[in-house]
Amino acid sequence: MVERIAIIGAGPSGMAQLRAFEAARESGAEIPEIVCFEKQADWGGQWNYSWRTGIDQHGEPVHSSMYRNLWSNGPKEALEFADYSFDQHFGKPISSYPPRAVLWDYIAGRVEASDVRRFVRFNTIVRWTQETADGFTVASENLADGETTTEHFDRIIVASGHFSFPNVPDFEGLENFTGEVMHAHDFRGAERLAGKRVLMIGASYSAEDIGMQAHKMGAELVTLSYRSHAMGFDWPAGVEELPLAVGFDGSTVTFRDGSVREVDAVVLCTGYLHKYPFLPDSLALSSPNNLYPDGLYKGTVWQGNPNLFYVGAQDQWFTFNMFDAQAWFVRDVILGRIALPDAEDRAADIRHWLAEYAALPDHDSEVVYQANYIRDLIERTDYPMFDLDEVVRIFQSWQHDKQVDIARYRDKTYPSVMTGTMAAVHHTPWLEEMDDSIERYLTPVGTASDSRDDAIDVGTRERGVSAAARVTRPTSRR
Template identity: 70%
Template sequence: MSKQRIAIIGAGPSGIAALRAFQSAQRQGAKIPEVVCFEKQDDWGGQWNYNWRSGIDKYGEPVHSSMYRNLWSNGPKEALEFAEYTFDEHFGRPISSYPPREALWDYIDGRVRKTDVKDKVQFSTAVRWIEYNGEDDNFTVTVENLRSKTTSSSEFDRVIVATGHFSFPNVPDVKGIETFPGTLHHAHDFRGAEKLADKRVLLIGASYSAEDIGVQAFKMGARSVTMSYRTRPQGYKWPEGMEELPGIDHFDGETVHFINGETREFDAVILCTGYLHKYPFLASDLALSSPNNIYPAGLYRGVVWQKNPKLYYLGAQDQWFTFNMFDAQAWYVRDLIMGRAKLPSAEERAAHVKQWRARFQALDGDADDVQFQADYIRDLIEATDYPMFDLDEVVRIFLAWKEDKKQNILTYRDKQHRSVMTGTMAAEHHTTWLNELDDSLERYLSTPERSDIEELVHGKPEEAEPAAKA
């Protein structure tokens, strides 16, 4: 029997998780399939691979990443920590609970930096088309090397789609928006808040992008920040200069009319209106089409395409958990491919999906959502050899994070949480988030001296708690 060939589409956190899953099995002495990963960017990291470009990249391809320069984690790192590669192991000491972008990319990269899995990735390679060959029960994957501008096709037994779903912006029509004379773009193209200083900023949307870009704009000196919600406000205790208003009736030049009758004038508008599930390299019978939710229809155990169980999706859900959920999914998909886990019949899979979808549709609020996703991850981990961790404690951390945000949306990133993997308490960052204007890795890991005033307010810095052994 010939060796299976596996195609992984994308080398972001989900694709790296798949590569790492196969590598883990190989380290334990297992014979793994031939794995080829295609990544259209020049390096891996997906969203975390920041690029100053927006719109079209240097190859003429749509820019994948929605990352902006001064992003800091908006959720506790203790909730996304890899179970088999901890922050303690990577940094060698405790760090804060809300690292900046560069630190998180370094952590993602660090887990596989010293392995040979990068050799399995064909970078600067865009997947153009994937076709299922029914007679041969395999897939033809057609790709283009963006550097050499050459196109090639080859056959694979299985395909893992790990491209994520935060790259194709959802851009709604708003009456009169074409008359707006200021800057206007989607959050996908937002690259930094510095240019919003002294601007009157409107964010259309009421989810994480609007919240984070809103506080970034406030931090960088925007004159005012207004967020427009469609269904319900975020409801935080916004500082003076930030507000929420209901939906927009229409634009009239720089004046925006809201449905409650109020008007405001703006210099900059950012559409924080979400993203589309879009897979231009897949035919409609293979492509997931779903709203952004935590249990999309059509995927058995959230990963196996019900219509063709040789096609898998990683990270297709709306996400509370991120990196460690991608791991749990990747480990399970690996075991299905290698025959370590048994795939039920189509009827059994459909019944399983129906059961979980019914539970999903009965969820009521954030606490239900995060517990549901924890239970989903537990279900996957119990089917594999991925290290189990205290998922219920992570749920508690998420809920504490939500409460911290309710108390003060500008200071929640200054809080510390304890790792469920090592027991290490996060360090206090040397500078409060609101006052930290340098988000480089070098600055983040430095220990700058405190001014006399800072020592009066915070006291002298104490020695960090030593990292516990994993």
């Protein structure tokens, strides 16, 4: 009998898994029956922006943490698909740091071109999973009509991500704070912070980026509060770093070093939890956000039950192309192309990677570590190998650019590792660009808005067609 595979989530990780199976089918392989469960009305996961926060229209927790005016905070050349380039998608060079709508169009364009949408049940949430003697029983609910379905699957691939359940610590006196408090998960735009004194609690990418967005949109003062180590960038005037906030009294905040600030709004950039409410404890990954979660062989295969897989469960320097490497590896295990070692050997391999991870001295070595991990996966499959060392160099250059000028690093450009094409310089510096739309981004300033070559009709997205598909480009792919 044909195996049945459940993929939970149709964000970038789930989309990579769908594309991996479709690539095998296109090359003549027989693939399993696939059902992908996606609670949202469209795919894209975090990149599927919604104005909603808290609870969605179905009474479910809102999945996406995406905010309206996000731009990529890493060079697109470091996340490019090896089998679907930005050149292929857009038909022309674009800048190295696109806004969210452009990246969403790119990741969606690849899977739309390969017709894997037929595998996805949208508006459908997995409620519970139970191990059985011959696989798993999965109970799901169609959120549109409330119908519940229980069915059998031989294997499960968890691709739901781990940036949806916010970690929300408490601070003394915060319950009496007179301003606005939100977690980064519920942040949707920085315009509301114009003229305000804003406190960002956290010292990682969310705090850095939302803080700079607030500065860009006219916040009076942005204070970034760190627990262990300051980010240490050369912040522009109006942005500062202080040690951890330790107490609130009305609008007054006291910091660990004794500093005091008056604050109008607080954004908790305090990370996310690995949380899988659709899985029993025996199957649910429980891990801090790190580069190699314990319990996953090759970062994907659940040690306690090797018929359960995770894609995209680790912290990320690489993103889209790492999800691809994982998805191709998982696919080939399922198709029998890769034989798994026994439990003892898998455990030894996990210990090896964990020991290497524990010895890493700095961020540069973390990038190399993840590149080596991806290389290890790709060498076992037919996913196109790409110059991982060059991607590492791009990441290292990116970190240098941020140290030199945190407000303008997005104006830098890099060549594509896949095609060699040099990125275009965006027509407007990021700090001055207030229109994040795909239309403005892809239409050169000063040209007619209805240009057939460059204008993008985002409305085509609602008809299930990539907006960028209107641009003539090569159609060959793996």
